[in-house]
Amino acid sequence: MNFRPFLSQAAAMLTHDVEVLDERGRRSTIAIPAERPLTVYVDKRELVTLMTLGGAPEALTLGYLRNQRLVKSIAEIQSVQVDWSVDAVAVRTVRGIADIEARTARKVVTTGCGQGSVFGGLMDEVDAITLSPTARLKQSVLYQIVNTMRTQQSIYKQAGSVHGCALFSADGELIYFVEDVGRHNAVDAISGLMWLNDISGDDKVFYTTGRLTSEMVIKGAQMGIPFLLSRSGTTQMGHAVAGQLGMSLFTRCSGRHFLLLTGGERLLFEPEPMDMALNAR
Amino acid sequence: MNFRPFLSQAAAMLTHDVEVLDERGRRSTIAIPAERPLTVYVDKRELVTLMTLGGAPEALTLGYLRNQRLVKSIAEIQSVQVDWSVDAVAVRTVRGIADIEARTARKVVTTGCGQGSVFGGLMDEVDAITLSPTARLKQSVLYQIVNTMRTQQSIYKQAGSVHGCALFSADGELIYFVEDVGRHNAVDAISGLMWLNDISGDDKVFYTTGRLTSEMVIKGAQMGIPFLLSRSGTTQMGHAVAGQLGMSLFTRCSGRHFLLLTGGERLLFEPEPMDMALNAR
Numbered sequence: 001m002n003f004r005p006f007l008s009q010a011a012a013m014l015t016h017d018v019e020v021l022d023e024r025g026r027r028s029t030i031a032i033p034a035e036r037p038l039t040v041y042v043d044k045r046e047l048v049t050l051m052t053l054g055g056a057p058e059a060l061t062l063g064y065l066r067n068q069r070l071v072k073s074i075a076e077i078q079s080v081q082v083d084w085s086v087d088a089v090a091v092r093t094v095r096g097i098a099d100i101e102a103r104t105a106r107k108v109v110t111t112g113c114g115q116g117s118v119f120g121g122l123m124d125e126v127d128a129i130t131l132s133p134t135a136r137l138k139q140s141v142l143y144q145i146v147n148t149m150r151t152q153q154s155i156y157k158q159a160g161s162v163h164g165c166a167l168f169s170a171d172g173e174l175i176y177f178v179e180d181v182g183r184h185n186a187v188d189a190i191s192g193l194m195w196l197n198d199i200s201g202d203d204k205v206f207y208t209t210g211r212l213t214s215e216m217v218i219k220g221a222q223m224g225i226p227f228l229l230s231r232s233g234t235t236q237m238g239h240a241v242a243g244q245l246g247m248s249l250f251t252r253c254s255g256r257h258f259l260l261l262t263g264g265e266r267l268l269f270e271p272e273p274m275d276m277a278l279n280a281r
Numbered sequence: 282m283n284f285r286p287f288l289s290q291a292a293a294m295l296t297h298d299v300e301v302l303d304e305r306g307r308r309s310t311i312a313i314p315a316e317r318p319l320t321v322y323v324d325k326r327e328l329v330t331l332m333t334l335g336g337a338p339e340a341l342t343l344g345y346l347r348n349q350r351l352v353k354s355i356a357e358i359q360s361v362q363v364d365w366s367v368d369a370v371a372v373r374t375v376r377g378i379a380d381i382e383a384r385t386a387r388k389v390v391t392t393g394c395g396q397g398s399v400f401g402g403l404m405d406e407v408d409a410i411t412l413s414p415t416a417r418l419k420q421s422v423l424y425q426i427v428n429t430m431r432t433q434q435s436i437y438k439q440a441g442s443v444h445g446c447a448l449f450s451a452d453g454e455l456i457y458f459v460e461d462v463g464r465h466n467a468v469d470a471i472s473g474l475m476w477l478n479d480i481s482g483d484d485k486v487f488y489t490t491g492r493l494t495s496e497m498v499i500k501g502a503q504m505g506i507p508f509l510l511s512r513s514g515t516t517q518m519g520h521a522v523a524g525q526l527g528m529s530l531f532t533r534c535s536g537r538h539f540l541l542l543t544g545g546e547r548l549l550f551e552p553e554p555m556d557m558a559l560n561a562r
Contacts, residue, residue, distance in 0.1 A: 016517040020540040023420070025550055030540065035495055035516035051495060051518070139304070161492045161514035181494055181516050211442045213462060214316055214332060233442035235316035235462055236297040237332070259301040259311065269306055 003075045004196060005062075010082035012036065012054035014179075015159045031159040035181045038082070040064065042091045045100065053155065053162055053180045056189040057082040060180070061089045063192030067219055069125070070097055074195045126218060131245055132202045135226040137170065139270040141205075144172035145229065146253045149207055155179045156209070165190050167225075168205040175199065183210035187219050194223060201225035212238045212249060221245050226266060229253050234261060284356045285477060286343075291363035293317065293335035296440045312440040316462045319363070321345065323372045326381065334436065334443055334461045337470040338363040341461070342370045344473030348500055350406070351378055355476045407499055412526055413483040416507040418451065420551040422486075425453035426510065427534045430488055436460045437490070446471050448506075449486040456480065464491035468500050475504060482506035493519045493530060502526050507547060510534050515542060 015031040022028065038057055039049045042065070052060060058080045065071040071093065078092040145168050155162050156179060163183035167175045167190050176193050180186040187208065194201065201224035208216065212230045214237035220228045221241065228242065229250045239261055242249040248263030260267055296312040303309065319338055320330045323346070333341060339361045346352040352374065359373040426449050436443050437460060444464035448456045448471050457474050461467040468489065475482065482505035489497065493511045495518035501509045502522065509523065510531045520542055523530040529544030541548055 016520075018520055018542055020542050021545055021548075022541075023537055023539050025552070032514060032520060033516050035518040159514075161494075161516055181492075211462075213442075233313060233440075235314050235442055237316040239297075239299055239313060256304055258304050260303075261299055261301050264302055267302075271305070 005074065005077040006079040006081070007058040007196075008081045008083075010057055010084055012057070012084055014053055014055050014155050033155055033159045033162045033181055036084070037087045039088045040091065041088060042070075042100070043093055043096050044090075047100075050185060051181060052185050054084070055155070055180065056178050056193075057089060059178070059189040059192035059196065060185055061091060061192065062195055063188030063190065065091065066195050067188050067191050067222060070100065074198075126221060126241060126245065129221045129224070129245060131221070131224060131226040131247055133246075135170070135203045136266055136268050137205060137227050137248065138268045141170070141172040142229070142250065142253070142258065142267075143256055145205060145207055146255070146258075148172070148174055149209075149231075152177060162186075163208065163210040165209075166207045167194065167199075167201075168207060170203040170205065172205075175204070183208055183216065184219070186210075187216060191219065191223050205229060207253075208232075211235070212242075212251065214238045214241055217241045217247070217249070221247060226263070229258075286355065286358040287360040287362075288339040288477075289362045289364075291338055291365055293338070293365050295334055295336050295436050314436055314440045314443045314462055317365070318368045320369045321372065322369060323351075323381070324374055324377055325371075328381075331466060332462060333466050335365070336436070336461065337459050337474075338370060340459070340470040340473035340477065341466055342372060342473065343476055344469035344471065346372065347476050348469050348472050348503060351381065355479075407502060407522060407526065410502045410505070410526060412502070412505060412507040412528055414527075416451070416484045417547055417549050418486060418508050418529065419549045422451070422453040423510070423531065423534070423539065423548075424537055426486060426488055427536070427539075429453070429455055430490075430512075433458060443467075444489065444491040446490075447488045448475065448480075448482075449488065451484040451486065453486075456485070464489055465496065465500070468497060472500065472504050486510060488534075489513075492516065493523075493532065495519045495522055498522045498528070498530070502528060507544070510539075 014034050016034055017029050020030050034054050036054050037049050038052050040047045061080050076094050078094050080091050082089045162179045163186055164179045165186035166177040176190050178186045178189040204225050205227040206220050206225045207229045209231050211232045212234040217238040227248045231253055233251045243262040246263050248266040249261040250258045252259045295315050297315055298310050301311050315335055317335050318330050319333050321328045342361050357375050359375050361372050363370045443460045444467055445460045446467035447458040457471050459467045459470040485506050486508040487501050487506045488510045490512050492513045493515040498519040508529045512534055514532045524543040527544050529547040530542040531539045533540045
């Protein structure tokens with residue numbers, strides 16, 4: 001990678017302690033996740049306000065610009081500077097974003113958690129996407145990924161009420177893990193990190209604790225990722241988009257259970273170790 | 282109630298069967314929730330595309346216009362006609378929406394599931410809201426509500442991957458229950474039904490299966506509802522907004538357990554039946 005924009009390093013406090021009463025009137029203190037506005041300015045023009053946990057604001061901003069197709073290459077971005085004292089991030093581009101008014105005019109309010117707004121025309125782009133035809137995933141690697149997520153330290157375990165997304169290599173190594181109050185923010189932040197570090201999605205596995213609604217599947221496709229795993233489920237349109245692209249959609253991933261809905265040819269079934277596991281139950 | 286706009290009755294199929302493979306390669310059929318675009322046209326002008334389950338599209342459209350503060354009174358709406366053959370809903374207003382371009386220009390992409398986009402300035406309105414100072418909730422009614430939700434027939438039980446929202450009276454009667462792929466759609470649909478039937482939120486209880494992020498709390502406040510219950514948790518900003526308004530925020534509602542985070546004076550603790558229940562465990 002040749003180019004990397006200047007980035008601030010403005011991670012914020014991720015949890016906040018509050019007093020609660022329980023059903024017997026007992027007082028205690030629990031942690032809840034932070035949630036703060038982050039208004040994105042691009043070349044001094046206000047673009048959008050994202051509500052975020054605040055753990056990876058620079059990557060979130062980059063991924064948002066990337067996934068909304070407002071910026072085509074990371075080389076177009078000069079700097080991303082977060083200033084929590086004003087809840088804002090200032091993005092400077094090298095040459096400005098052409099036609100930004102028109103390109104942000106259409107709104108789709110999506111079903112996802114979090115960053116639910118997609119600027120116009122994303123569905124049109126799905127047809128143009130081709131995922132790696134040769135990417136395969138071993139069943140044992142799938143189990144390894146699910147287990148890694150189960151044991152991962154997280155804000156979720158401390159405070160609940162956030163979604164986690166992660167990127168894994170084809171052999172099950174954790175590359176990135178991001179949590180946010182909305183799963184769309186978390187996937188955008190991962191997209192931003194991939195962009196920054198020039199990591200292709202071609203042979204990668206994407207895991208989310210949230211649902212694989214249409215927009216999540218479309219974002220996965222935009223990142224070129226052939227494998228989407230969820231602890232939760234999917235929707236009709238998420239399923240349809242994945243099927244159209246030949247993407248492998250795994251839902252209800254938990255322990256050694258999963259459901260494979262589309263892209264079955266990409267999974268390398270490994271019956272023996274699994275049956276051993278079943279017998280050991 | 283004097284006025285009611287003309288509404289279509291265009292509920293759509295809410296689940297969709299798909300074939301899946303499990304971890305042993307066994308094939309079966311499961312139901313997943315529908316998810317479809319619904320493009321809202323107001324007086325022939327395209328406003329937004331909502332991704333929805335499709336169970337209550339007219340109420341969703343009304344509640345969206347209401348919660349975005351685009352229409353002030355139900356009497357301004359002449360008709361709401363959904364046509365699934367083109368995935369669109371046509372809203373006709375009596376006199377048009379003044380200044381619609383300017384009022385839909387600012388975007389806040391929120392942390393909620395679903396309809397995450399709020400047009401500008403909602404936070405500014407929170408200060409102007411006053412909830413009923415006298416509204417109280419009995420602990421036994423809270424338990425009744427949680428139990429009603431637990432036993433409620435639902436798309437969630439059939440197909441997963443949807444959020445449910447419900448409105449209850451102060452004595453625990455279920456008034457409305459709406460599910461959608463995003464919890465913001467579900468809350469908007471309830472708001473639309475309340476608007477249609479001239480139901481005030483003053484003494485009502487709102488229940489959601491989803492998280493009480495800032496936008497959910499703000500929407501509850503806009504509906505004038507003093508009690509928000511969630512099976513899940515909240516976030517720092519949801520908590521802050523509720524505290525500011527003196528709203529009672531209950532999280533982790535399950536069985537006879539809950540956490541009360543703000544607005545404690547509104548709960549009428551009933552220790553005896555609860556302790557009896559505890560002793561009976």
